[in-house]
Amino acid sequence: MRHNLHYQLNYFRVTTPKSSLKVRLRVNWVSSLIYPTISVIIFLSIWELLVWFFEVPLWLVPKPSDFLNRFFSDFSIIANHGAATSITIISGFLLGIFVAVPLALLIVSSDFLQRGLYPVIVFLNIMPKTVIGPILIVWFGIGPLASVIIVFLMCFFPILVDSMSGFRAVDSKLFYITKSMGATSWQNFYYIRLPASLQHIFGGMRIGIVKAVEGVMIAEFISSNEGLGFMIMRASSFMDMTLLFSGLIAAAIVALLFNSLLLTIEWLMIPWKHQ
Amino acid sequence: MIEPANTSYNSASDASSKAIELGASIRASGVTKIYGNHQDAFHALGPIDLEIKSGEFVSLIGPSGCGKSTTLLIVSGLEKVSQGYVEINSEPLSRPISEVGIVFQDHLLLEFRTAIRNVMLQQEIRGLNRKEYQEKANKLFEKLGLKGFENKYPKQLSGGMRQRVSIARALIHNPSMLLMDEPFGALDAITRTQIRHDLEILWLETKKTVLFITHSIEEAVGLSDRVLVMSTSPGKIIDEIKIDLPRPRPAHLGDYPEFSSYSKRIYNIFERLGIYRFK
Numbered sequence: 033m034r035h036n037l038h039y040q041l042n043y044f045r046v047t048t049p050k051s052s053l054k055v056r057l058r059v060n061w062v063s064s065l066i067y068p069t070i071s072v073i074i075f076l077s078i079w080e081l082l083v084w085f086f087e088v089p090l091w092l093v094p095k096p097s098d099f100l101n102r103f104f105s106d107f108s109i110i111a112n113h114g115a116a117t118s119i120t121i122i123s124g125f126l127l128g129i130f131v132a133v134p135l136a137l138l139i140v141s142s143d144f145l146q147r148g149l150y151p152v153i154v155f156l157n158i159m160p161k162t163v164i165g166p167i168l169i170v171w172f173g174i175g176p177l178a179s180v181i182i183v184f185l186m187c188f189f190p191i192l193v194d195s196m197s198g199f200r201a202v203d204s205k206l207f208y209i210t211k212s213m214g215a216t217s218w219q220n221f222y223y224i225r226l227p228a229s230l231q232h233i234f235g236g237m238r239i240g241i242v243k244a245v246e247g248v249m250i251a252e253f254i255s256s257n258e259g260l261g262f263m264i265m266r267a268s269s270f271m272d273m274t275l276l277f278s279g280l281i282a283a284a285i286v287a288l289l290f291n292s293l294l295l296t297i298e299w300l301m302i303p304w305k306h307q
Numbered sequence: 308m309i310e311p312a313n314t315s316y317n318s319a320s321d322a323s324s325k326a327i328e329l330g331a332s333i334r335a336s337g338v339t340k341i342y343g344n345h346q347d348a349f350h351a352l353g354p355i356d357l358e359i360k361s362g363e364f365v366s367l368i369g370p371s372g373c374g375k376s377t378t379l380l381i382v383s384g385l386e387k388v389s390q391g392y393v394e395i396n397s398e399p400l401s402r403p404i405s406e407v408g409i410v411f412q413d414h415l416l417l418e419f420r421t422a423i424r425n426v427m428l429q430q431e432i433r434g435l436n437r438k439e440y441q442e443k444a445n446k447l448f449e450k451l452g453l454k455g456f457e458n459k460y461p462k463q464l465s466g467g468m469r470q471r472v473s474i475a476r477a478l479i480h481n482p483s484m485l486l487m488d489e490p491f492g493a494l495d496a497i498t499r500t501q502i503r504h505d506l507e508i509l510w511l512e513t514k515k516t517v518l519f520i521t522h523s524i525e526e527a528v529g530l531s532d533r534v535l536v537m538s539t540s541p542g543k544i545i546d547e548i549k550i551d552l553p554r555p556r557p558a559h560l561g562d563y564p565e566f567s568s569y570s571k572r573i574y575n576i577f578e579r580l581g582i583y584r585f586k
Contacts, residue, residue: 206415208385209476213432214405223432227419304419304460 058301064292081153091273099277100193106278110263114282117248117259118302120176121290124183132188133233136195137221157189162250169255175260181252186247187240194236198229231305232296241294245287330362330516331406331483333382337391337405338543349540352377354391357535357544362514364526368573369537370582375520378542379486382518383407395484404484405433408477408515408530412489414469416461416476422468423448423457426476433480440479447475451508467498472504483512485517491526500558503529507555529556529567536576547577 037164076096083095103110139145161182167179202224210220252261264279326479339353359365360483367375380386380489384403384557418556423444430440448454450482461469463505470490478483491499507530510517521527527534528550537545548569577583 045355045370177452196423202414203415207411209409209411209415210402212405212407212409213346213429214403215432221434225416228417230419236490302419 035240040195060296064295068288068298092163093294094273094277099274099281101280102220102274103278106275110278110282113263113279114286116176117252117261117283118286118290120179120252120259121183121241121248121286124180124248125187125241128181128183128187128191128240128244129237131184132191132236133195137199137225140196140199148214153189153192153253157258162245162254165251165254174255174257176256177257178255179261180250182251182255183244184246186243187237190239190243191233191236194239198232199225201232202228223307230302234302237294238298239289241290245283245290249283268278276281308549309452323583325356328542330359330514331396331520333357333359333484333516334394334397335382336393338378338393339389339390340374340382340386342382343390352542353389355431355544357382359462359516359518363514363533364510364517364519364531366519366521366531366534367537367544368527368534369519370577370580371522373537373540373582374542375537376488378537379409379488379518380465381402383484383486391507401487405507406480406483408474408480408482410470410473410485410490411478412492414461414466414473416469421458422453422464422472425461425472426479426481429480435480438513443479444475447479451505452585462579465498466494467502470494470502471505472508478509481513485513485515487517488520489522490519492522499523499526504558506530511554512519524570524573525560527573528552534569534573536573539580539582546572548572574582 080096083093106139119133139150164181164185165178168181170183172178206224207220210224215223248259249261250260250266251299260279264276264283267273267275267279332382335355335357337356338380339355340351342351344350353535355378357378369375376579376584377386382395384393384400393403403570417428420428426444427437429435429438430437432581445457445555448457453468453471453475456464456468461472463582464472474490477487489504494502519527519530531550534548534550535544536548537543538545550569551564552563553567574583578585
């Protein structure tokens with residue numbers, strides 16, 4: 033039986049298609065955490081061993097035991113900054129979605145916007161966001177608002193582009209059929225375009241969230257007074273290596289959480305992808 | 308991206324609502340279609356004259372790009388004529404009509420809906436009674452041999468089944484007219500023959516007016532009351548063949564000598580037009 037390919041491929045399968053939705057949801061969520069956790073533990077153990085073995089000084093490379101210690105002892109401070117960063121990410125990301133998706137629909141529906149507005153957006157997107165940072169500080173002052181805007185600018189473009197291709201993905205012949213049904217523009221959008229484009233929009237969102245996390249860190253380095261990026265920057269200027277590394281760990285956790293959250297939402301909203 | 312502009316559809320008036328039960332009659336006169344204008348003008352079709360009686364099954368056969376699909380779009384009101392006019396049930400056609408069922412070569416099913424929900428799209432968009440249409444959908448699925456596949460997604464179905472679902476979607480609202488644009492073109496030969504027969508049986512029950520576009524002479528002769536032959540672009544109707552074979556038509560049409568003469572007639576036309584060039 034072990035030689036049977038089907039058996040081997042399904043060896044690690046914890047759920048079957050017949051498992052109830054609740055079971056599959058919980059197991060899916062849990063298993064997407066377990067595997068990365070195991071590999072991280074292995075990675076940290078090797079790190080600890082190497083630093084200890086080569087007697088690397090603390091101010092150069094701290095051991096995982098050092099900064100993990102710091103992580104838990106200063107947990108409330110780190111968690112507060114983490115919360116601030118998370119709020120910034122969520123705000124910028126939601127803003128990105130609510131601007132990019134409708135705009136994508138507009139551009140796709142209008143030849144004029146396609147030729148006039150889209151190239152402008154592409155051009156603006158080429159500008160490095162770190163350059164925009166100081167300008168935003170002048171306009172909005174130091175604080176999370178500038179960070180939110182940078183997050184927005186970073187995740188806006190991938191969501192826009194993928195939403196556009198999502199809205200175009202429907203065969204135009206289908207609209208002949210809906211026209212014969214007497215469908216209004218709204219019905220065409222709600223019943224046909226929107227569900228068809230969801231897969232693409234989520235693809236854009238997955239790229240967008242990565243860029244958003246990247247953006248928030250950079251933004252908080254230069255233009256904020258709270259958040260993980262700010263905390264890391266300040267730790268760096270004080271050569272506080274353990275706090276710095278704790279900050280990096282926290283940032284990685286935040287990124288992982290948002291990614292998992294997005295994957296779960298996608299899994300819930302697009303059941304047909306997984307049938 | 309072509310999106311037909313949103314125009315409200317012409318729902319049947321009281322006089323012709325009775326005619327829905329019987330099948331619409333179609334009359335096109337001097338219809339021409341030109342896409343674009345000035346230098347870029349593409350003369351796609353016509354002028355053609357067309358008359359389809361209520362409950363008739365008419366095939367339109369012709370080479371690629373001759374304007375067959377355009378004819379179908381014009382007759383349903385989904386494209387406007389450049390010249391000439393169209394009458395449905397003796398009433399001039401000015402807007403897309405809703406009493407049509409359309410089937411294209413691509414099944415065009417929504418991949419994110421199950422088979423039955425794809426068919427129920429008609430009910431949802433038209434705002435009709437859900438329970439009633441659920442019943443109708445189930446019955447239609449049974450008739451089309453789709454029983455048990457109601458809750459499958461299109462990607463879980465074979466090509467033939469997807470087309471059957473597409474046909475169900477075109478029939479559930481009991482249209483007076485069925486327009487099919489090479490519906491079986493993408494199917495394998497065996498499925499094609501079977502589904503052709505199933506369509507005929509279904510049609511015999513309700514005798515709707517059907518305009519069927521195909522490349523296949525066998526299909527055209529195997530299904531229709533009349534076959535219209537179209538020339539190369541810009542398409543004009545150059546021959547009309549009345550098919551005098553008993554119904555339901557068998558799988559092997561070669562049994563009938565008439566089939567041979569009908570086929571030969573169409574082949575001769577194609578050869579004359581230069582569509583076939585056998586040495």
